[in-house]
Amino acid sequence: MEIGEIINSALVGSLKSIAQIALIVIPLMICIEIFKEFKLLEKVTVIADPVTRCLGLSREANLPIMAGLVFGISYGGGLIxxxxxxxxxxxxxxxxxxxxxxxxxxxxxxxxxxxAIGAKWVPILFARIVLAVIICYLVAKFVLIQD
Structure with a gap:
């Protein structure tokens, strides 16, 4: 295989991957802006109540957790x-x-x-959420964290 073919193949593959990522990220960014504009996240934070109660957290923890789950660690961190x-x-x-x-x-x-890159999304989503709850529950119950 010639170097030109290798470069062409790499560029085409990269552009396809970028297009797939853009098709996911751009609509999500639009949704995030809509959520921010209409303050929808503040209205749906009650969804986090069972988790925050299980972890022994106040209701004030709902907004940063939901923001981090939905918008990412930067936005959630800012709210924290x-x-x-x-x-x-x-x-x-x-x-x-x-x-x-x-x-x-x-x-x-x-x-x-x-x-988008071929992974099974259900096990990934389930594992991340369940592991976060279990680990945080264990830390909340058994690790002394002083205020």
């Missing part, structure tokens, strides 16, 4: 910092939220990207 500065979260809650989001963030975007 903001909530901490306002005194809405304890050090323990901040620690557990951060641990949760390190394990499980951007679930829609990451899952769709893995699916």
């Amino acid at each position: 910092i903001n909530s901490a500065r306002e005194g809405k979260l304890t050090y323990r809650e901040i620690y557990i939220i951060n641990l949760f989001l390190v394990i499980c963030h951007s679930v829609f975007e990451d899952t769709l990207l893995f699916a």
